[in-house]
Amino acid sequence: MMTRLVCLGPIALLAGIAAASPPVQPHAPGIESPGYVWNAPNEEQMIALAHRADPANGEEAYAVCRGCHQADGSGRGDAIYPQLAGQHASVLIKQMVDVRAGRRDNPKMHPFVAEWVVSSEEVADIAAYLAQLPIPPTNLKGEGTDLARGESLYVKDCATCHGAQGEGDAAEFYPRVAHQHYSYLDHESKLIRDGGRRNANPEMVKAIKGYSDADIAAVSDYMSRLTAESRPE
Amino acid sequence: MRLLAIQSLAVLAGCVGILYAPHLLAQTKGDPEIGAGIAARVCIACHADDGTSPIPNTPRLASQHATYLVKQMKDYREGRRTSEVMGNFVGALTDEEIPHVAAYYAAREAIPGVVTDPALLAPGRALYDDGNPGSGVPACSGCHGDEGEGTRRFPRLAGQDVGYTLEQMRRYAAGERTNDRGLMQAVADRMSEAETLAVAQYIASLTVLEAEED
Numbered sequence: 119m120m121t122r123l124v125c126l127g128p129i130a131l132l133a134g135i136a137a138a139s140p141p142v143q144p145h146a147p148g149i150e151s152p153g154y155v156w157n158a159p160n161e162e163q164m165i166a167l168a169h170r171a172d173p174a175n176g177e178e179a180y181a182v183c184r185g186c187h188q189a190d191g192s193g194r195g196d197a198i199y200p201q202l203a204g205q206h207a208s209v210l211i212k213q214m215v216d217v218r219a220g221r222r223d224n225p226k227m228h229p230f231v232a233e234w235v236v237s238s239e240e241v242a243d244i245a246a247y248l249a250q251l252p253i254p255p256t257n258l259k260g261e262g263t264d265l266a267r268g269e270s271l272y273v274k275d276c277a278t279c280h281g282a283q284g285e286g287d288a289a290e291f292y293p294r295v296a297h298q299h300y301s302y303l304d305h306e307s308k309l310i311r312d313g314g315r316r317n318a319n320p321e322m323v324k325a326i327k328g329y330s331d332a333d334i335a336a337v338s339d340y341m342s343r344l345t346a347e348s349r350p351e
Numbered sequence: 352m353r354l355l356a357i358q359s360l361a362v363l364a365g366c367v368g369i370l371y372a373p374h375l376l377a378q379t380k381g382d383p384e385i386g387a388g389i390a391a392r393v394c395i396a397c398h399a400d401d402g403t404s405p406i407p408n409t410p411r412l413a414s415q416h417a418t419y420l421v422k423q424m425k426d427y428r429e430g431r432r433t434s435e436v437m438g439n440f441v442g443a444l445t446d447e448e449i450p451h452v453a454a455y456y457a458a459r460e461a462i463p464g465v466v467t468d469p470a471l472l473a474p475g476r477a478l479y480d481d482g483n484p485g486s487g488v489p490a491c492s493g494c495h496g497d498e499g500e501g502t503r504r505f506p507r508l509a510g511q512d513v514g515y516t517l518e519q520m521r522r523y524a525a526g527e528r529t530n531d532r533g534l535m536q537a538v539a540d541r542m543s544e545a546e547t548l549a550v551a552q553y554i555a556s557l558t559v560l561e562a563e564e565d
Contacts, residue, residue, distance in 0.1 A: 139526065140537040181504060182534065185482055185489025197484030226487035229537035 143228035144220035148316025149323070156319045157212065157291055162219065162238050166211045169242040176247030179240040182230045191251045195258020195299035203251035204297075206288035210245035213317075221317040253297055260300040260339025264332070268340030271333055275325045276341075284344035296344035303338035381417060386455025389448050393440050394456075402459040408514040413459035414559070419506040420453035423530075432530045464510030464555035468548075475553025478546050486541045491550065494534075499557035509557035516551040 148154060183202075187193050191203030202210065214231055216222040218241075229235070236244070272284075276295075280286055284296030295303060309315040311326050311334065326334070390400065398404050402413030412420065426432035427441040428449075444452065466472065480497075482490040491508070495501055499509035508516075522528035523539035539547070 140533055140540050178502075178504065181494050181502065183493070185491070185493025186484070189493075194484065199484070229533060230489070232533070235532045235534060 140229055141232070143217070143223065143225045145223075146220040148221045149318050149320065150313060150316060154320070156317075156321075160215070160219070162241075163212060163215045165238045166215060166242040166245075167208065169239045171207065171242040171246035173243065173247040173250060175240065176243030176245070179236060180244050180247055182235060183244065185230075186227075190254055191248050192254035192257070193299060193302070195301050198299070198301045198305050200302040201254060201257060201298055202248045204253035205248060205294055206286055206291075207242070207245040207249040208288045208291050209286065209293045210248055211241055212291050214241045214245070216317040223314075223316060257297050257342060258299040258301055259342045260304070260335060262339060262343075264336035265340055265343070267333070268336035268338075271329075271337045272340050276337065279322070280341075284341050295341045298342060300338050300342040303341050304335055307334045307338060381421075381450030381452070381454030381457075383451070383454045383458040386451035386453070389444070389452050390455050393443060394452065397436070397440075398456070401462065402456050403462055404512070407512075408518045409512065410515045411462065411464070411510060411512050412456040414461035415457060415507050416501050416503055417450070417453040417457040418503045419501070420456060421449055424449045424452065426530045432528060461510060461559060463558045464512065466552055466556045467513055468552050471549040471552040472556055474545075475549035475551070475556075478542075478550050479553050483541070483546065486543075488538060488541045488546070491554075498559045499554055500559040507559070508554045509559040511551075511554050513551045513555050516554055517547065520547050520551070 149156075186197070186199050187202050188199075191201065193199040193201040213222060214236075215238075217224050217227055217231055218233055231241075279290070279292045280295050281292075284294060286292045286294035306315060307326060307329075308331070310318040310322055311329060313323070329337075387400075390398075397406055397409055398412050402415075403411055423432060424441050424444060427434060427437045428444065430438075441449075478488065479491045479499075482488045482493075491499075494505040495508045496505075499507060499511075501507035501509075519528060520535075520539045520542070523531075523535040524542075526536060529536060542550075
């Protein structure tokens with residue numbers, strides 16, 4: 119008993135130090151874990167999807183996101199902050215829920231979307247608000263030097279799920295990729311290929327497994343140039 | 352027997368509702384004139400009657416959002432926010448008095464702040480408007496508004512005392528102030544000393560003269 123208490127001393131001390139640092143993002147099993155199922159049903163996602171979303175409340179709750187993703191939801195290509203305006207609400211809900219649960223690692227974003235900052239219902243409100251925003255007129259594009267290769271790769275491997283015009287599929291939780299920032303598409307595609315995006319769809323990992331960095335750059339550039347008018351609904 | 356118990360419970364709930372409703376109203380609506388009398392007794396020695404203060408590191412309260420002031424007073428009273436002095440004064444205020452005091456200072460005319468190092472205004476503005484993506488500092492304007500005007504969810508910053516801003520940022524970073532859902536701890540922890548000094552100057556330079564309605 120005594121030994122146990124002695125052992126606990128330093129742990130208690132460490133916990134005290136930890137309290138002075140901001141809480142860290144939790145860690146949940148993802149694609150690296152055996153038995154991983156992409157988009158497996160989970161309670162919070164079901165609550166958010168079932169919530170009758172209120173875009174007006176979403177606009178107010180979005181304040182904590184605005185400092186990075188901008189008032190118009192355009193994000194920042196130079197900072198790899200994705201454009202959120204016009205994205206499918208289902209996709210935004212899934213990604214926020216995954217960051218909250220720790221299936222998608224994003225320690226920079228987590229303190230601003232944590233469950234003690236934003237409720238499950240507000241996740242849905244924010245998503246509804248962003249989904250109905252107009253797609254911003256400008257975005258960061260690639261160098262434009264390899265668009266033919268980008269197009270052929272997109273048609274062969276991406277269009278089946280993300281749509282011929284990059285419009286995505288709200289019902290399937292597949293994001294709209296058209297007109298997204300080149301930097302974000304490039305960064306996330308590499309993470310997905312290399313296993314760092316832990317909430318990735320294994321089907322997509324398989325589809326781009328053989329891609330070189332140049333292939334990813336070419337297809338990202340192509341997607342960033344798909345037209346803003348391709349928005350469905 | 353069970354039916355009786357349910358009925359009594361329903362009656363009791365009704366009574367609590369009736370008692371609670373005006374109380375709720377009293378919590379959200381304050382009268383600046385009543386607040387003036389309370390402030391004269393409790394607050395003005397430090398915060399003055401116009402919400403400025405001759406004492407260093409003391410917040411300027413004029414035109415601050417009433418919702419924010421109510422929350423801070425209650426947090427001080429209940430120990431969620433700590434201060435060597437505030438607890439003693441706020442502890443004497445009742446739930447009915449706090450919204451009146453908040454309404455009083457919220458209605459005071461904003462007074463331009465004091466910049467002590469104008470050389471820091473340009474870097475301060477850059478951080479305030481754009482944040483620092485490298486370290487994950489969001490733009491301050493995202494929550495606090497382009498002109499530091501704040502909202503009913505986030506405090507007004509425009510014209511705030513430099514020393515007070517710096518002291519709060521230090522307290523947030525050290526985990527000594529945590530009554531904001533941890534948002535500012537994350538932000539303050541990611542900011543360099545140079546960034547904090549600069550943004551405090553820029554905040555002091557912001558002037559939003561009309562009080563925003565809550």
